[in-house]
Amino acid sequence: MLKKTLHISSSPHIFKGHTTDQIMKNVVWALLPVVFYSVYAFGWNALLVIATATLGSVITEHVLCRLSKKETTIADYSAVITGILLGLTLPPAFPLWMAFVGGALGIALGKYIFGGLGYNVFNPALVARAVLQAAFPVAITTWHPAFLPDRFSEVASSVLALPLMQPQYDVISGATPLSAFKFEGYTTPASELAFGLVSGSAGETCAVIIILGGIYLIARNMMNWRIPAAVLLSAFLLSGALYLVNSELYPSPVFMLFSGGLMLGAVFMATDMVSSPITPLGLWIYGAIIGVLTIVIRVWGGLPEGVMYSILLANAISPQIDRLIKNRVYGTTPKMKAV
């Protein structure tokens, strides 16, 4: 009798209904327009690369769960997000087998080795991209031009390269705005950047759609607005200061914000709930570290783009950020020592 009327559980007792898979599902909804736009810009190539990366991560998640005799966790959509995000960071004409390997490695090395969702130190999609960048440095920096006339009738031969084989490129790759700036000193106009009329990774093109996706998630209270705000603000302030010092040597802050993967990174990658800090002030510090490091790598580093490494570095120190910032215990003054 008692068992039927009394349900014994620990707090919290009132739920608001945001479960992991609901949030993840909404992130997928927010990402879909970005995927659609990149398919519109790059054709079947981008669709195949994103789909394969997603397939790689979902299959790996399923297999690893089965191997460790746990219930499969592919239904919580987190592996899908890892796959889509990885696909969006890859060049549109990336070989499919490499995208599959990347998706698998992201889940295995980035997430499952730490114990699965909720335990990963780094953003799995970025771990996958970092490994791919170290393993295949040529393929991952060979960019495909956007809006080719035959993008919906043909698939690039590099995409269909046989497994373990080198891709053959049939289209002369276009330089990304960042590499054009870094190596040729050419600054792409901001209006082209904002609407993604340039070459680059599948998902680093249309900043406007990414921002809209971010606003949707923030409005539904499924993403902390402080992270993208801190990333973009710090990047804007640092590059703005540099631009004021010497406007010939350094690009305008608007160019910095809208080029490369900064928008995608700030909205969808840095905001990974597991690998970011939990305190509000910690989030600001975390975001500022990402923004500043990105500009530092872009301006003074050897690579044209630095979003990936700066997010991974900030992921690594986010537990330390939380330890530095201790919330005041209710009922004490800042001078009182916590007992």
Add this chain to the structure above:
Amino acid sequence: MTNNPPPSAKKITSTDEFIKGLWRDNPVFVQVLGMCPVLAVSNTAENALAMGLATAFVLLMSNILVSLLRNFVPKQVRIASYILIIATFVTVTDYAIQAISVELHKALGAFISLIVVNCLILSRAEAFASKNTVSKSVLDALGMGLGFTFALLCLGAVRELLGNGSLFGLAVFPEGFQSWIVMILPAGGFFTLAAWLLVINALQTKKA
């Protein structure tokens, strides 16, 4: 006999002394000793084999000498004398490799001289050779040395296969193979070592 000895006091045969270094107490996969050469010179199978054999040779000779001198070396200066003995054989190996192949000597670089401070060799001298007879020390050194070589080969083969598409310099994959640059870089050494540790651990815990 009325009093059976407890199972842990089972007599250790000479085969056990040899086998333990190969599998159960493998210096790399189980004891995780001597990581510096394991990670640094396992980028190709050839380098790995040469490094493994050089270490095995030094280990064998130093184990013999330490075991012979175990009753004469005062306890206070034992580590210094071990190092002296090891350094002698490392010098011999260094010159021998230089005489056999200058290219190999260049590829292995400073890591030949660094065998002196390989903790595997020092640990066998301290933990085994200085307490056991010469014949047992020889078996121990052979087992440990071959186990070390085996482990280095495991790493070197995987890294060369993925990083270069070849094995012992012979091409395995057809023309146009996409090499995984990361596998030849130091990061690849860590990845491969971790993967092998995972495999060996899984195999050993399954048996136990």
